[in-house]
Every structure is written in structure tokens, then in C-alpha cells.
Amino acid sequence: MADTMELRDIEVWDGNMAAAQALRQAQVDVVAAYPITPSTPIVEGYATFKANGYVDGEFVMVESEHAAMSGCIGAAAAGGRVATATSSQGFALMVETLYSASGMRLPIILNVVNRAIGAPLNVNGDHSDMYMGRDSGWIQLDAYNPQHAYDLNFIAFKVAEDHDVRLPAMVHQDGFMTSHTAQGVCTLSDEVAYNFVGEFQPMNDMLDLDHPVTHGVQTEEDWHFEHKARQQHALMTAVMPKIEAAFAEFEALTGRKYNVVETYQMDDAQTAVICMGTSVETAMEVVDELRAQGIKAGVVGIRVFRPWPLEQLAEILKNVKAIGTLDRSSPHGTVGTLYNEIAGSLFNTGVKAVLNNYIYGLGGRDLTKAHLVGIYQDLQANAESGTLTTPLQQYIGLRGPKLSFF
Amino acid sequence: MSEIKKIKNLKEFSTSADRFEGANLLCPGCAHSIIVREVLNATNDDLILSASTGCLEVCTAVYPYTSWDASWIHIGFENGSTAVAGAEAMYKALKTKGRLKQPDRVPKFVAFGGDGATYDIGFQWISGCFERGHNMMYVCLDNEVYANTGGQRSSSTPIGSSATTSPAGRVSYGEKQNKKDMLAIMAAHGAPYVAQVAPNKWKDMVAKIQKGFAAEGPVYINAMSACTTEWKFAPEDTIAISDLATDSLVFPLYEIINGSELNITYRPKNIVPVRDYLGAQGRFKHLFTKQYEYLLDEWQTRVDAKWVQLQRREEARV
Numbered sequence: 070m071a072d073t074m075e076l077r078d079i080e081v082w083d084g085n086m087a088a089a090q091a092l093r094q095a096q097v098d099v100v101a102a103y104p105i106t107p108s109t110p111i112v113e114g115y116a117t118f119k120a121n122g123y124v125d126g127e128f129v130m131v132e133s134e135h136a137a138m139s140g141c142i143g144a145a146a147a148g149g150r151v152a153t154a155t156s157s158q159g160f161a162l163m164v165e166t167l168y169s170a171s172g173m174r175l176p177i178i179l180n181v182v183n184r185a186i187g188a189p190l191n192v193n194g195d196h197s198d199m200y201m202g203r204d205s206g207w208i209q210l211d212a213y214n215p216q217h218a219y220d221l222n223f224i225a226f227k228v229a230e231d232h233d234v235r236l237p238a239m240v241h242q243d244g245f246m247t248s249h250t251a252q253g254v255c256t257l258s259d260e261v262a263y264n265f266v267g268e269f270q271p272m273n274d275m276l277d278l279d280h281p282v283t284h285g286v287q288t289e290e291d292w293h294f295e296h297k298a299r300q301q302h303a304l305m306t307a308v309m310p311k312i313e314a315a316f317a318e319f320e321a322l323t324g325r326k327y328n329v330v331e332t333y334q335m336d337d338a339q340t341a342v343i344c345m346g347t348s349v350e351t352a353m354e355v356v357d358e359l360r361a362q363g364i365k366a367g368v369v370g371i372r373v374f375r376p377w378p379l380e381q382l383a384e385i386l387k388n389v390k391a392i393g394t395l396d397r398s399s400p401h402g403t404v405g406t407l408y409n410e411i412a413g414s415l416f417n418t419g420v421k422a423v424l425n426n427y428i429y430g431l432g433g434r435d436l437t438k439a440h441l442v443g444i445y446q447d448l449q450a451n452a453e454s455g456t457l458t459t460p461l462q463q464y465i466g467l468r469g470p471k472l473s474f475f
Numbered sequence: 476m477s478e479i480k481k482i483k484n485l486k487e488f489s490t491s492a493d494r495f496e497g498a499n500l501l502c503p504g505c506a507h508s509i510i511v512r513e514v515l516n517a518t519n520d521d522l523i524l525s526a527s528t529g530c531l532e533v534c535t536a537v538y539p540y541t542s543w544d545a546s547w548i549h550i551g552f553e554n555g556s557t558a559v560a561g562a563e564a565m566y567k568a569l570k571t572k573g574r575l576k577q578p579d580r581v582p583k584f585v586a587f588g589g590d591g592a593t594y595d596i597g598f599q600w601i602s603g604c605f606e607r608g609h610n611m612m613y614v615c616l617d618n619e620v621y622a623n624t625g626g627q628r629s630s631s632t633p634i635g636s637s638a639t640t641s642p643a644g645r646v647s648y649g650e651k652q653n654k655k656d657m658l659a660i661m662a663a664h665g666a667p668y669v670a671q672v673a674p675n676k677w678k679d680m681v682a683k684i685q686k687g688f689a690a691e692g693p694v695y696i697n698a699m700s701a702c703t704t705e706w707k708f709a710p711e712d713t714i715a716i717s718d719l720a721t722d723s724l725v726f727p728l729y730e731i732i733n734g735s736e737l738n739i740t741y742r743p744k745n746i747v748p749v750r751d752y753l754g755a756q757g758r759f760k761h762l763f764t765k766q767y768e769y770l771l772d773e774w775q776t777r778v779d780a781k782w783v784q785l786q787r788r789e790e791a792r793v
Contacts, residue, residue, distance in 0.1 A: 098568040101561060125571050127564040131557065132603035139554035139600065143561025146548050147523070149569055169550045275546035275562055276569065278521040278577045283541040285549035292538050 071096070071125040074118075076256040084218040084247035087254050088154065088180045088240065089114030091222035093124055094262035097178075098149030098269065101129040101140030105159035106192045107244040108182035112154055126150075134159035138166035138177075145175035146284045148274025150226065152177065156244060157184035160198040164205065170237045171206030172300065173285055176229035177237040178222065179207070183346065184244040185432045193433020194244030196345060196397040199374070200406050206300055208238035208308055209374040213331075213349045215252050218242040220325060223257075224315045226266045233307045235272065236300070241374070243346040245433065257323065265322060304376050312373055329378045331370035332385055334360060338367025340448035341386065343407055344395035345371050348429075348436050355441040366445050371407070382414040390452035391423045393444050395465075397430040404462055404475075423451040429465035440465050479685050480519050485677065491516045499542040500534035504703040504710025506717065507531050507616050509674040514585065514614055514696075515545070517684040521582035523562050524548070527555030527592035530623040531616060553597040559586040560609040583688055584611040590631035591621045594655050605664040605693040612687050612694040615657065618702035626705045630655045633725075635770045636758045638705075643761040648770060653777075661695035662731040670730035670740075673699040675717035679728055679740050686730070699726045707757025719752040724782050729789075737788040749775045 074093070082090065089111045092100065102112040118124045127144075131137050134155050145151040155163060160181060170177050183199050185191040202209060210225055212218040218240065225238040242248055257265070273282045288296055309329065316327045333353045335341065342352045349370035359366040369385060371378070386392060396405030403409065408426035415422065427444060430436045444465070450458040460473035482488045494515045501508050507530060515522060522545040526532040532549045535542035550558045563584045569575045588597055593615040601613055620638055621627040628638035632650045637643035641650040662669045667690040672680040680698075687694035701716045703709070708716050720726040721741060728741035750771050753759040762770050 098572070099561065099564045101564065125568075127568040127571075129560070129564050129607065131607070132599060136554065136557045136600050136603055139550055139557035140561035140564065142550050143525070143548060143558035143563075144565040144568075145561075146558075147562035147565035149565045149574075151565075165551060166554070173550075274576075275523055275548065276566055276575065276582070278546075278580050278582060281544055281546045283536050283543055283547050286536040286538040286541070287533050288538045296538075 072122045073259045074123050076258065078256060079253045080256050081251050082215050082219070082254045083110075083249050083251045084212065084215040084242040085110035085182065085249065086114055087215040087219035088222055088242070089118070090256075091219050091262070092152050093118045094257065094259050095150065095152070095223065095226050095266045096126065096263055097152045098126045099129065099141070099144035099151050100126065100153055101131050101137045101144060102153045103131055103134045103137045103155070103159060105134065105156050107184055107194070107248045108154040108156040108180060110248070111180055111182070134162040135166060138163045138170065141177045142166060142170050142173065142175055145170070145177050146173065146274075147276045148271035150230070150269040152179070154180035154182065156182045157186055157198050161186055161201060164201065167202065167205040167207060169285065172296065174235040174300070175237060176235055178225050178229060179237065179239045180218075180222070181239050181241045182244050182248045183241055191432040192244070194246050195431050195433065197399070199241050200398045202239060203375060203406070206236065206304065207375060208236055208304070210238065210240050211345050211372055211374055212240060212242040212247060213347055213370065214247055215250070216254050216325070218247060219254050220319065220323070220327070223262060223266050224312070224319055224327070227315045228308065228311045230269060231311050232270065232272055234303060234311055236304060236308065241346070246347040255323070255325070261322070265319065308376050309373070309378070327372060329373045330381045330385055331372050333368040333370075335367040335369065335385055337365055339365040339390045339452050340393070340445055341367045341369050341389045342393045342395060342441065342444060342448070343369040343371070343411055345374065345407070346397065348395060348397070351436060351438060352441055355438050355445065359442070359445055364445065364449065366448075377410055379414045382411065383418045383420070386411070386415060386422060387418065387420055389422050390455070391448040393425055393427055393448050395427045395429055395444075399428060399431060408462075423455065423457055425451065425457060425459055426462045427465050428462065434466050436465065479689065480517060482517075482681055488516060488677070488681070494522060494544045496542040496544065498540070500537065501530065502704050502710065504713045505530070506618070506674050506700040506702070506713050510614070510616055510698045510700055511587065513674060513677055513680050514684050517681045518583060518688050520688070521545070521580050523559065523566075523582045523584050525555045525559040525586045527586070527588035527597055528552035529589035529592055531587055531589070533623060552592055554600050555586045555588045555592060556597060556601045556604045556611075556613055559584045559611050560604045560607070563609050563611055584609070586611060586613045588613070588615055589622070590615060590617045590619055591629045593617070594631040594657055595629050602664065605661065605666055605695070608692050610692060612696060614696045614698055616700045617697055618700040618705065619654070620702065620705045622702050622705045631657070635762050635767070635774065637761060638758070648761065648767045658695070658697055658731065662734045664693070665734040666695055667692045667733055668694045668730065671697045671699070671726065671728055673717050673721050673726055673728060675714045676721060676728060676741055683730060683740070705758065708755060712755070716755055719747055719755055723747040723749045723752040724778050725749060725752050727782060727785055729785055735793055737785065739785055739789050749778050
């Protein structure tokens with residue numbers, strides 16, 4: 070039996086420690102992991118808990134991220150609670166097995182501390198790895214600060230392990246800006262946290278020796294499509310209600326309210342910035358200043374990136390006149406991901422908001438309040454003229470000549 | 476530790492509990508099914524199995540069918556070892572936490588992979604599993620070629636063999652590299668038990684599998700798997716070809732205990748010339764021409780040298 074850790078009501082934790090503590094409190098059965106900056110302190114923290122008797126599950130330090138997820142898949146199929154953490158290049162190495170995990174319907178929790186992907190090599194935070202996970206069949210939740218990184222882990226376990234869902238889930242946080250920035254984090258006691266997540270309920274577990282199961286079969290044109298369609302159907306229909314129910318239950322327990330789409334000053338907003346991660350809170354500060362000047366600006370933060378909250382966004386954005394989508398990743402050959410997703414959300418709704426796209430913060434470059442003020446000025450001009458007054462895609466905080474597109 | 480299953484004779488062995496069904500899609504004459512059955516039938520204990528992508532995997536778990544009456548998992552080409560290592564870690568965790576459904580039963584964890592999955596693409600994963608010391612057996616079904624995808628060379632493909640990516644031709648005798656010595660590499664990991672087996676020598680094989688199951692820690696078994704399709708011999712000749720392989724000492728049968736103690740477990744009464752083994756297979760037929768026949772002598776010299784080396788290792792006990 071693992072020892073209980075006494076926590077203060079508010080601990081000063083960075084995002085990595087918050088995630089490590091959540092994994093400890095969820096009493097994960099197997100963590101198979103490989104260290105990579107900036108997620109390394111999650112597994113270091115977990116290893117330290119194990120070394121001091123606070124974890125009685127297995128901690129398997131493997132030889133690569135691909136092996137980490139492979140071990141997680143084997144452990145999850147065997148029948149128990151499984152989690153790990155990674156970033157960037159390691160995430161990229163894992164990608165093959167991410168598809169295996171979701172296709173095999175195994176509820177693994179992956180903490181992704183977002184970081185740029187080389188070349189050029191870069192250890193700092195952007196959303197390239199998060200976006201790479203878009204099509205992998207995982208649930209993707211996004212934390213904006215260490216508190217979220219802590220709370221969303223519990224919610225991720227609860228949703229992913231639900232027998233109507235049985236899909237793996239990622240909890241994202243921004244590399245360094247969240248992962249290495251200590252803030253006050255409201256804690257749950259070990260008992261309350263574990264009771265919220267609940268006891269793991271195995272299904273098709275290999276270790277039920279009286280009921281052998283075959284995992285990871287071959288299907289060709291005769292059955293492959295049905296398997297993928299069922300997985301997509303579960304992701305599109307079962308997951309969002311379970312997330313909303315988990316958010317509601319978590320709010321009742323803690324008073325902390327999460328939403329599928331987070332909004333700030335959106336009730337009467339004429340212009341809105343849509344972004345993810347730490348940028349959401351920066352934009353909220355800017356909106357406070359703009360509102361003081363009488364400008365009706367708002368912020369939309371994506372909390373659930375997969376499954377994509379298509380209908381919720383259409384509702385939230387129905388009266389907005391100009392929308393700026395902020396992507397912290399190079400789209401490499403098209404418009405940014407959030408631009409595409411928001412355009413898709415609005416296309417059949419009759420909303421005629423002017424939509425443009427900003428690429429910012431690659432490789433950990435700061436997004437300042439001054440940058441956001443400039444963006445809102447663009448949006449205001451778009452709202453007033455009812456048409457694009459800027460290039461469709463612009464770079465924010467880039468030195469040298471303007472490299473805008475379209 | 477559970478009791479070791481007693482096996483009196485081949486008749487009894489061939490009719491013992493069958494957890495690998497005859498209903499599979501492997502080629503007629505494929506040695507894979509013989510090897511898998513010999514491994515599984517060597518124990519009465521529960522089994523948790525994995526397979527890497529390859530012939531065994533694509534021929535035994537095609538939805539909605541399965542040939543496996545024991546829990547089995549496949550993830551990808553390179554990670555069959557880590558799949559079963561993950562399951563073994565979960566077993567340990569649930570044992571510690573008192574959550575095993577059948578706490579009195581101790582399953583064996585076995586990973587199967589072809590030589591492509593073992594010598595090449597899965598090499599790092601296997602090394603990792605062995606370094607960490609998982610309690611598992613890794614069985615390489617060594618048919619010396621990527622048979623599932625039509626006969627491309629692997630680092631187990633022997634020199635002079637014609638494979639589709641190292642074909643023999645007007646100016647090439649085929650594969651140029653010597654086969655990787657996987658047993659030495661796995662023994663160097665300090666594994667408690669490493670052995671080479673061949674399905675035609677079933678008593679030797681079962682004894683080794685049982686030793687492997689009795690060992691604590693990672694066990695590596697290199698199983699010669701004669702491939703009718705890619706070695707190019709008649710399907711009914713699988714055992715005859717296998718006999719030529721073991722009696723010519725191209726596939727010497729031996730074991731290495733704790734990384735150092737080497738025992739030769741089969742000494743042919745009549746050692747067959749290597750050319751008889753090579754000549755029985757289409758993949759080597761171009762060696763029997765004036766242009767390339769010098770390679771036959773090189774082959775014999777290499778096999779002789781390896782046999783001397785194995786005997787010296789055995790005598791030296793180091």
C-alpha cells in the first residue's frame with residue numbers, strides 16, 4: 070500500500086509537478102516513460118514519489134518514447150490504469166503507437182508538455198506536437214496553467230476509462246510557460262482525488278486468465294472501415310457528454326468550473342481572439358484593458374481540442390463580427406489549424422464573421438500584450454469594414470520583412 | 476514456481492492441450508506453426524502472448540477470427556517485446572495491489588517475432604526489455620528473410636542467399652553480409668538463458684523452452700524456421716531441410732546460461748556437408764555455378780570455424 074502524502078490546500082507547483090502529483094493520486098498501475106525536455110520533471114517527480122513509497126504501481130523507464138507508448142499499450146491491454154508523459158520529438162516518435170492505442174480502444178493518459186518540433190531543434194513551447202496528435206484518435210484536453218494541468222488529469226482518467234468511451238486522452242500544457250512556471254495550485258486530498266477518478270474497471274483484460282482475448286488484429290478492406298467508423302462515432306458522440314458530466318462533477322467537488330470551450334467577455338463581443346494554452350490568459354488581460362476603453366472584445370479558449378467542439382463554437386461565435394485565430398504552429402502549406410477548424414465550425418451556420426489567422430510564438434517566442442493589442446486593432450478594422458483589411462495569414466513577433474500570405 | 480510439464484513421447488506431446496489452433500493462414504509446410512505449438516505445449520501454465528507484425532501475426536488474427544486460445548496482443552512491427560513487457564509490468568502492479576483476478580495462477584509472458592522484427596526493426600526494443608530484466612521469453616522465428624512481404628533481406632539473411640532486395644544476378648551472388656550473431660548479442664545482455672532451437676529436434680527444443688520458462692528474467696530463444704516459400708523447397712520437406720540445417724551445423728543447437736556458460740546440446744553423428752544443405756534450397760541455387768562455386772568452400776569454412784569456436788567456448792566455461 071502506497072503512503073498517503075499530506076498536501077497543503079494550496080501548493081506552489083509548476084505544471085510538471087501538478088501533473089506528476091495527479092498521476093500519483095490517481096494511483097496509476099503502470100507508468101512506462103522516457104524523459105524529454107520539457108516533460109522530464111513529470112517522470113522524475115513520479116520516480117521520486119515511487120522511491121519514497123508514495124507509489125505502489127510499476128514505473129518502467131524504457132529506452133525510447135516509442136517503447137514508452139508500446140509498454141503503455143501492453144500494460145493497458147493487460148488491464149489497469151496507465152499513464153505517461155512526453156514532448157515534441159518524443160511525441161513524434163510515439164505517433165505510430167498513438168494510433169495503435171486509440172484503435173485498440175485503450176484508455177491511456179498522456180501528458181504532453183507542448184514543445185516545438187525540429188528542424189531547427191528547439192526545446193521551447195509551441196503547439197506543433199499537439200497539432201500532430203489531431204488525427205490520432207485521442208481525446209485532447211488543453212491546460213492554460215498548472216492548476217488546469219492538475220485538474221484535467223483527473224477528468225481525463227474519468228472520461229477515457231468510461232466503458233462507453235474507452236479511448237486514450239492527452240492532457241496538454243505549454244512547455245516551460247506552464248510546465249516550469251510555479252503558481253499556487255489548489256489541491257485535493259489523496260482520498261478525494263482517487264475517489265473522483267474511481268477504481269479502474271477492466272474490460273477485455275488480458276490478465277483475466279479465464280477469458281483469453283486477442284488484441285490488435287488484422288483487418289483489410291472487409292472490416293477496417295467499420296472499426297475506424299465505430300471509433301470515430303464514439304469520439305464524436307460519446308465523449309463530449311462524458312466530458313461535460315465530468316466537468317460538472319468536478320465543479321461540484323471543487324468549485325472549479327471547466328467548459329468545453331472557455332469564453333471571456335463573449336456575451337456582447339464584436340471581436341474575438343481564439344487561441345490555446347497560456348495565450349488565453351494573456352488575451353484575457355488585454356481584453357480587460359480594451360473593455361476599459363469601451364472596445365467590445367472577447368476571448369475564446371479551446372479546452373477540448375479533440376473531439377472538436379464544432380456546435381459549441383458556432384453558438385458562441387454567432388454574433389461576433391471579426392475573429393482572429395491564433396496558431397502557435399507553422400501550418401506548412403495551408404492556413405493555421407484553428408483558422409481551418411473555426412471556418413469549418415461556422416461555414417453552414419450563416420455567420421458572416423470576418424476570419425483571419427495569426428501565426429505566433431514558434432519555438433517559444435513570447436506573445437506580448439502589445440502584440441495582442443495590435444491583433445484586436447486589426448479585428449476592429451475588419452469588424453467595422455465587414456471585410457478583410459489585412460492579409461489573411463500574418464506572423465506575429467517575427468523579425469525581418471513581413472511574410473504574410475493570401 | 477509452477478511444476479514443469481512432463482512430456483513422455485511425441486504422440487503425447489502432439490495431442491496435448493492446444494492453445495494455438497490448426498485453423499490459421501500460414502503456408503502449408505511453414506515451420507512457424509510447429510515452433511509455436513512446441514513452445515506453447517511445453518507448459519500447462521497460463522500464457523500471455525504477443526506477436527510482432529509478420530507472417531505469424533497476419534496469419535493468426537484476421538478479424539473476426541483468432542487462432543489463439545490464450546491472451547495475445549499485436550501492436551506493430553518493432554514492439555512485440557515491449558507489448559508483452561508492458562503486460563508483465565501490469566501483472567506485477569496488480570499483484571502488488573492485490574487486484575489479480577486469479578491470484579494463485581502465474582502466467583508466462585512470451586513474445587514472438589520474425590527475424591526482421593528481431594534482428595532489424597525491433598532490435599532496440601528487445602535490448603531494452605532484456606536490460607530491464609522483464610520476466611519474459613522472446614522467441615525469434617528465424618526464417619532469415621522478410622517472408623511476409625515477399626522475401627526481402629534482413630540482417631539474418633545468410634551470405635549468398637538470393638533475396639528480392641539482394642537478388643543474385645549476372646554480377647552479384649546475392650546477399651553480401653554474414654548473418655548477425657543474435658545469440659551472442661542477447662547473451663551479452665546477461666540474460667539468464669539464451670538458446671538456439673530447431674523444430675525437428677523437438678525434445679531438445681522442449682527441454683530448452685522449459686529451462687527458459689523456469690528461469691527468472693528475460694530469455695531469448697532463436698528458433699530456426701525453415702521457410703518453404705522463400706527458401707524454395709517443397710512444403711513436405713520442411714523437416715528434411717531442418718534436419719540438413721542441424722546436421723550440417725549451419726544451425727548448431729546450443730544454449731548460453733547467464734551470459735557465459737555455453738553448452739552444445741546436439742552433436743550430429745554424421746555431419747552433413749554444408750553444400751548438401753545449400754543445394755536443397757532454391758535461394759542458393761546460383762551458388763552451384765562455376766562463377767560462384769568458390770562461395771561453397773567459404774561457407775563450409777565458416778561453419779567449421781563457428782563449430783570449433785562453440786566447442787572452445789563450451790570447454791572454457793566462460
